[in-house]
Amino acid sequence: MPDDPIFSAYDKGGFRPKLAVDNEPSPGGPFALRNLHIINQHSIPHRQWLYGTDLIRAFVTLLVAPGGTGKSSLILAMALALTTNRKLLRTHIHQRCRVALLNLEDPQEEIDRRLSALGMHYNITDEDLEDRLFISPPDRGVRIAEAGPDGFSVIYPDEDAIIAEVRRNQIDVLAVDPFAETHALEENSNPAMVKAAAAWRRVARQGNCSVILAHHVRKGPVDSIDAARGAKALSDSARIGLLLSTMTEAEAESLGIEADDRLQYVRLDDAKANLAKRAGRARWFRLSEVTLDNAQPPYQRGDEVGVVESWEPLNVWNSMVDANAILDRIAAGPEPGELYTDSRRHPATRWAGNIIVQEMGCSPEQAANIIHTWMRNGVLIPTAYGNNNRKERRGLKVDDARRPS
């Protein structure tokens, strides 16, 4: 049935064709209100997630990160995972994709180095890519939006060309790094950023691909998607916001990482998720180094290139061999008539965390977390008691009924 309007609209990726009953002109003009119905759920197309709940077809994802956190490496690793259909960063890949990188920051050689390093690290060869990875021409910038000749209107010089190229190569994911280089509008102007973001949204919709925009942060703490540099309209326009940040000193202490090593660890948070539930836990990555085999005089060794790999914080509960032995020691107290306490004001003598540190070899911060969890679960109950010197003190009793079995 080649001339069927429904089948031909479907094959061309177009819209629902008109039915005969739709030919009545709308009395209310182009903005006439219409009834909204709860339609059959089976007829609703599924959201086309591509990479976990980070990338979705026809929507824009904003990746916000300070410089040097491995933003470009992360995007490249995601691209490799999508093109090879391998869970390199432990994120589920819904379908194998064709990925295009609009690289506007780094020279081609640097991309080659990173790609080779990732290939070495994850054992991926050029054959595994099967020509599914694309990159923009090295000497050509992108102007998705800029001020028109009158200085007020906005024109979109490259939008149609990008959409055409995305369609021609059947691109599923378009990674833009960085967003700031793709427009020449005032970055602190909300109306201007709305227009620039809308241009990328049109690319995503008309190209039927997912667009991920890498963006830098402003000065100051990186604690939410609002840390993105420039006007807030950009982060509001994106449906999914990811925030990449380095490990803080407090996190390093709590996770048992040396303070000097903490900059090698980055966390990825779902800072904004309009279409899916936000993940409660951050995803952690480690920036490890791979030495390329490109030693040339006068350089004795090959280039060292950072690659992103998935990293799981050590779970202290997994390393707990016998919780009841620890609880027995806490219940016995430091001496007869005395109880351990959750307060760290007397760490040498009465702090219960000392027992955990001795038994498990973990950090005091991790021990404090364990005590806090046990108190929350009711395993340890804070009580007031009179000690041997008949002074009222606060201590921890163990509820035997709530001990782990």
Added chain:
Amino acid sequence: MTAPRSLYGLARELGRPVVRGQIRLAHADAALIVETLQQERAGQLQGRHAADEVSYKRWVLRQEVERQSFDRTRTIVAIERQIKPMIAARRPHNSVLAEAHGVNGADGFPLDEDEVTNVVRTAIFWALPPAPWGRRHAG
């Protein structure tokens, strides 16, 4: 010489055109009455009353209609279940059609070819995004 026709064969055969809407149930009933009277005249009823025979044949016909209706509904559901993931993945429409005809064949062809095509068309129609409001009434 052909094999003797089953007494209730026509009642079963009429189920298919009735279910497909090619003849009406009342017309099928009329055909059964005519056939029974012919059988009575030929002395094939072996002493049974013609009215009882017609009543029984009508019951057989309705059983057949009900069974085939259920089979067709089940096949439509099976086709929809099979093709919706393909439509979501935007597979070409001819491969979706081929899959639907395959399901129909596996179930013993309870649906016509055109009926299968219509099931696919309907599923595809509702899966397509509606046109923007301005374009919907342009023509």
